[in-house]
Amino acid sequence: MKPAHASKGAATREVIVARALEISAERGLDALTIGMLAEATGMSKSGVFAHFGSREDLQLAVLDGAAREFTEQVFVPALRERRGLPRLLAILERWMQRTLADGIRRACPIGAAAVEFDDRPGPVRERVLGYVLHLRREVARAVQIAIEQEHLQPGLDAHQLAFELHALMTAFVLELKLFGPEAAESRVRSSLARILGSLATPAAASPAH
């Protein structure tokens, strides 16, 4: 069992990260400062500073938090679905719902940081790259299982399709901000239906399979 002060420290850190996640979802990772977080949590700057050695450590913690949240909201619940196309569709559905919930005012801090830090080499950019690759690999794995289950055509390049699905979900974020949730959702659903429809095997449509 951890000593009480350590678990209290961990709980405080969690509160700070949760608040930091909200702020960077609304304003980007660059907007985040230790002073702003102190104000938002009602702590002193040195209090916040004690949990994060630097602004960069704080930014990395936000990226870790955002990735954990995505995994918990998208990938973990999709594991309850049948292996193959149903699980891939569940991932895409939950991803869409998450984007719709973010709406016009909020955005995934990892996606935002991919743009903000694209020309700034360093640990933040490395962490962003790592999470983008991780996301891409998880989607490719779901595609690969759907191929193995004979729900998607054999010979399909799983990583290439994962790139295309990621491109579509990224376009969804911008489409939503430009044209509103209804038009954007209709566009992305039609594209998913067209793309996956053209790649599905006849067996995928059969519920008995």
Next chain:
Amino acid sequence: MKPAHASKGAATREVIVARALEISAERGLDALTIGMLAEATGMSKSGVFAHFGSREDLQLAVLDGAAREFTEQVFVPALRERRGLPRLLAILERWMQRTLADGIRRACPIGAAAVEFDDRPGPVRERVLGYVLHLRREVARAVQIAIEQEHLQPGLDAHQLAFELHALMTAFVLELKLFGPEAAESRVRSSLARILGSLATPAAASPAH
């Protein structure tokens, strides 16, 4: 014939817009100020101000300039290609080359402004929306001609495919910044080949058609 002072004024305005285009391609539309442009062109602030009544007018002129540049570099030369799939492919090829030329340090000011101004209603956002819709319509028109020429399958939704192609080219910009030009180009070319290959008619492959 215009009086000499009017054409001199138009030429000066062009010089300012060209410099403003460079700055906003590197740093976004938000980074642009009349003071910064005065310094970059060696003019006085009031000199720059005489050509643009406000910072917003300047931003709108940059968007107009970026759209004109895109049309001249992408759509106009593609008109020399045969109507149908060859012309659509020429548009996509020139669009890719433009993105590759922008590379890691530069980006299309309209695309950047779509993100920067997504939550700020007003004339700049309206202009961005107008140009995104215009781009989408021009691509949809090229798709529609390819359907009419029987190069792409009948019954295809031209606007939906235009959205997907736009999504892919937007993803290309981010992919390039994250993973470098070679990996990004290979990804986007494979996707275009797969998507258009699956939608092309047998006749499109025949050079005699």
